[in-house]
Amino acid sequence: MTMTCRYFAFILIFFAVILCEGLEDDKTEKIETLKQKIGLKTTDAFDSFAYNILVEKLDSLGIKDEQLKDGFDWGGRQAGFETYINNNIDTLLSFFVKVEDIVIDKNELMKQKDFIKGNNEVENPQIIQAVDNLSIKKSNIDKIYSNDKSQKIKNSRSRRSLLSGLRIGGGLGKTIIKGSKLSSLTSYTESSFNIRFPFGLKIGPFLTSIGYETSKYSFASSVDTLDSYYGNGSGVIINVDLSKIIKIGGKNLVKEFVVGSQNYDHGSGLIAGYNVNLILGSLPCSLSMSSRFNTMKFNNGDTSYWGSLYVGLGLDFL
Numbered sequence: 102m103t104m105t106c107r108y109f110a111f112i113l114i115f116f117a118v119i120l121c122e123g124l125e126d127d128k129t130e131k132i133e134t135l136k137q138k139i140g141l142k143t144t145d146a147f148d149s150f151a152y153n154i155l156v157e158k159l160d161s162l163g164i165k166d167e168q169l170k171d172g173f174d175w176g177g178r179q180a181g182f183e184t185y186i187n188n189n190i191d192t193l194l195s196f197f198v199k200v201e202d203i204v205i206d207k208n209e210l211m212k213q214k215d216f217i218k219g220n221n222e223v224e225n226p227q228i229i230q231a232v233d234n235l236s237i238k239k240s241n242i243d244k245i246y247s248n249d250k251s252q253k254i255k256n257s258r259s260r261r262s263l264l265s266g267l268r269i270g271g272g273l274g275k276t277i278i279k280g281s282k283l284s285s286l287t288s289y290t291e292s293s294f295n296i297r298f299p300f301g302l303k304i305g306p307f308l309t310s311i312g313y314e315t316s317k318y319s320f321a322s323s324v325d326t327l328d329s330y331y332g333n334g335s336g337v338i339i340n341v342d343l344s345k346i347i348k349i350g351g352k353n354l355v356k357e358f359v360v361g362s363q364n365y366d367h368g369s370g371l372i373a374g375y376n377v378n379l380i381l382g383s384l385p386c387s388l389s390m391s392s393r394f395n396t397m398k399f400n401n402g403d404t405s406y407w408g409s410l411y412v413g414l415g416l417d418f419l
Contacts, residue, residue, distance in 0.1 A: 135194055293316035296312055331366075376389060394408045
């Protein structure tokens, strides 16, 4: 059964690598274009210098992005900034391409106007009118684009307010440690299902949310005198997001501590563990690795414990 878990984990990682490589080339080209648009070299890193340049460019367009309000250091430094760029590359490009094209056209007309004045000492009314019309056009487009962006942000926030934080996941796991009561029994690969609801409470840097989890367990005896235990455990859990404290992996790597109570088919107890969820770029899904430590008070009064490792997939609403 150990080989089954390893094979399953290998398949997940293999498909994730293939998927990410397919998206990487297009995104790399877009990122290089963005660097050129804001005045960076394509070889420049997304460090604090690049962060300040991007913020200044957005400020000059009258754009305030809430995702950048924490600053470079509190936003995850370079790893966090790179994650922001990857997740918002299309939107950022749309800002600079739309405005820049109009500014270039206007500058060209102004150069023509200055050239005519310098050589003929006569203002060409057609050039002047074109510049004025282009200024009015740019002003109108800025207003329309600003209103359109505000509406999109409002709609996006409305959707996020309803679903942001929701995660539905499942996976396969295997028990790796057992208490004395279960030590002589054989365990098998079992499935789990969990859901993290889109509401919670922020306590300092920690975001806590409510969830529900259920998983199977199996402890089989090869001796007739010993009992076997096959069943399910389920209950409400609390997820504590540690990503603000543990910044390794940036925003695309969600780190959670999990604790809660469980009702088992053979008793009741507690559960604790962790989740590490790798968000696959801009896709609403993730690969996950998790552990669970279970304690159970059996219906006959005995107590024991076991610990398991899981790998799985999830559907994430960010």
